[in-house]
Amino acid sequence: MSDIYQITITTTSKETFTGLMKRSQPEIVNGFVALATDTGEWRYFRPDSVEQFHFVPVAEEEESNVEVQSDA
Numbered sequence: 001m002s003d004i005y006q007i008t009i010t011t012t013s014k015e016t017f018t019g020l021m022k023r024s025q026p027e028i029v030n031g032f033v034a035l036a037t038d039t040g041e042w043r044y045f046r047p048d049s050v051e052q053f054h055f056v057p058v059a060e061e062e063e064s065n066v067e068v069q070s071d072a
Contacts, residue, residue, distance in 0.1 A: 002057035
């Protein structure tokens with residue numbers, strides 16, 4: 001099973017945001033939905049603004065070429 005996922009969040013206003021995160025990274029932070037973007041920044045969404053939260057596992061051979069951003 002993959003430890004890295006490509007995450008797509010679609011908001012109620014139909015905006016789409018994507019990022020790569022490990023399963024060990026938090027999905028909810030202080031009541032907000034968290035997303036680490038591929039540029040290294042974190043975005044936080046009010047739960048009532050999120051229409052869809054989609055996780056797609058990254059294949060293991062792709063994982064070795066992907067650097068996941070961390071908040072540490």
